[in-house]
Ligand SMILES: [Fe+2]
């Protein structure tokens with residue numbers, strides 16, 4: 001099998017990423033920060049979190065692929081999302097490899113409430129539906145970035161911590177691409193819609209949640 005995550009490369013990439021990846025704009029964009037409680041529970045349940053992370057990467061690629069088919073008239077979207085699909089599938093392979101290294105067997109894990117909680121507010125007519133999907137994509141990518149950064153600082157698994165830092169650069173670009181694409185299909189400013197989804201997303205992150213997932217709320221079960 002091809003080595004998808006060569007140790008030396010990862011080390012070099014992670015140190016560069018650490019020096020270069022400033023995610024203060026992500027913190028400014030999001031309406032809430034990850035709670036200490038989520039971080040505490042997450043770092044003690046890394047196998048479950050890695051399984052959910054693998055699911056998220058695959059879903060991110062699948063969603064982007066659907067957008068590529070649905071909005072074939074938008075040339076810039078085709079190019080940006082084709083790159084995104086490639087990167088998410090690489091991440092998927094990398095997470096699978098990290099799970100294998102740690103002896104974590106694949107398990108079926110149903111999705112949490114997060115994506116559904118955002119998608120239920122998507123408008124059904126166009127181009128409003130397209131704008132909403134792209135804004136939701138931006139929030140999911142921004143939150144992933146914020147959580148990778150927070151997790152990297154607290155977990156005891158050094159290689160995984162480096163890997164999370166390595167992901168910051170691409171995930172923060174995915175957030176920027178989605179947001180720019182959303183603005184590109186709207187004649188008016190999308191600020192109001194972004195503010196709406198900011199509040200919805202912050203509520204999903206800040207309210208009690210009975211399940212642990214990569215994008216879950218504050219755990220209420222411990
Ligand atoms: Fe990813």
Ligand SMILES: [Fe+2]
Pocket residue numbers: 060088141170171174
């Ligand atoms: Fe991404």
